Amino acid sequence: MEPAVIGKNRRTGWIEVICGSMFSGKTEELIRRMKRARFARQKVEIYKPAIDSRFSNEEVTSHDENSIPSEPVDSAGQILLMVGNADVVGIDEAQFFDGDLVEVCRTLAGDGRRVIVAGLDQDFLGQPFEPIPQLMSIAEYVTKLHAVCVICGSPANHSQRIVADRTRVFVGATDAYEPRCRDCFDPDLGIRPTKPAEHEPQPAAATDPSVDVPSPAEPGQPTASTISDGNGYDAPAQPDGHPADGKAVAPGDPSLPPPR
Numbered sequence: 478m479e480p481a482v483i484g485k486n487r488r489t490g491w492i493e494v495i496c497g498s499m500f501s502g503k504t505e506e507l508i509r510r511m512k513r514a515r516f517a518r519q520k521v522e523i524y525k526p527a528i529d530s531r532f533s534n535e536e537v538t539s540h541d542e543n544s545i546p547s548e549p550v551d552s553a554g555q556i557l558l559m560v561g562n563a564d565v566v567g568i569d570e571a572q573f574f575d576g577d578l579v580e581v582c583r584t585l586a587g588d589g590r591r592v593i594v595a596g597l598d599q600d601f602l603g604q605p606f607e608p609i610p611q612l613m614s615i616a617e618y619v620t621k622l623h624a625v626c627v628i629c630g631s632p633a634n635h636s637q638r639i640v641a642d643r644t645r646v647f648v649g650a651t652d653a654y655e656p657r658c659r660d661c662f663d664p665d666l667g668i669r670p671t672k673p674a675e676h677e678p679q680p681a682a683a684t685d686p687s688v689d690v691p692s693p694a695e696p697g698q699p700t701a702s703t704i705s706d707g708n709g710y711d712a713p714a715q716p717d718g719h720p721a722d723g724k725a726v727a728p729g730d731p732s733l734p735p736p737r
C-alpha cells in the first residue's frame with residue numbers, strides 16, 4: 478500500500494520499502510511514486526549506489542527505460558550530506574548499501590521526510606539480502622512485488638541464477654537470471670560447477686571416528702569473494718557472507734504486475 482502523498486505541513490516522516498525479486502517492477506514502482514510526488518511540487522531526490530553502473534550514473538533506470546534523474550553515492554552516509562531540503566527521498570538498489578542505510582533511513586524519516594527504499598529482498602541463493610530485511614522491520618509500509626515464474630507462471634518470489642558459473646564476470650549478460658516461484662527455484666543451480674567435480678575417494682582415515690575429517694563445503698554457501706554478477710563487476714561480499722549479488726542486466730521487464 479502506498480500512503481497518502483505527504484502534505485506541505487508535514488510533521489511526520491515515514492519509511493516505505495518496495496522489495497521483491499528481479500523483474501518484479503521495483504524500480505518502476507519507485508519511479509511511479511517519485512513522479513507523483515514531483516507532480517505535487519514536492520522536492521524529490523533519488524539516490525542509488527555508485528556500484529549500480531548498469532545503465533547510467535545520473536538516472537535511476539528501470540528495465541523499461543522509464544527513468545528519472547538520480548545521484549550515485551558511494552555510501553549510505555553520503556545521502557545525509559546531499560539530501561538538503563528534499564521532502565521525499567528515494568533510494569534504489571538498496572541491497573548494495575551496507576547496514577548503515579538503516580540508520581540513515583531512520584534519520585531521514587525522523588527529520589519528517591518520506592523515504593522510499595527499493596531493493597532485492599533475497600539474493601540468488603534465496604537468502605535474506607541485508608539490509609532490506611532490517612528496513613522492512615522498521616518501515617511503516619512494505620510493498621512486496623512479484624514477477625511471473627518463467628517455468629510455471631506462478632507468482633515468482635526468487636531471482637534464479639541460470640548460469641552456473643560464479644567466477645566469470647558476465648559483461649552485459651541478459652540471460653543470467655530469471656524469475657521463478659518457490660517450487661521452481663533451485664538455489665544450487667547458480668553455484669553448481671559446470672562440470673561435476675570428480676568424486677574423490679574417501680581417505681582411509683574417514684572410517685575412523687576418532688580422526689577429524691574435513692567436511693565438504695556447506696552447500697549453498699559459496700565463497701563470497703569469488704561471486705561475480707551479471708553487471709560486469711565483482712560485487713563486494715556482505716559482512717555476513719551473503720554475496721552482494723543477484724543483479725543482472727535485463728532486456729526488459731515483461732512480467733510487471735499491474736499498477737497498485
Ligand SMILES: [Zn+2]
Pocket residue numbers: 626627628629630631657658659660661662
Ligand atoms: Zn514456478
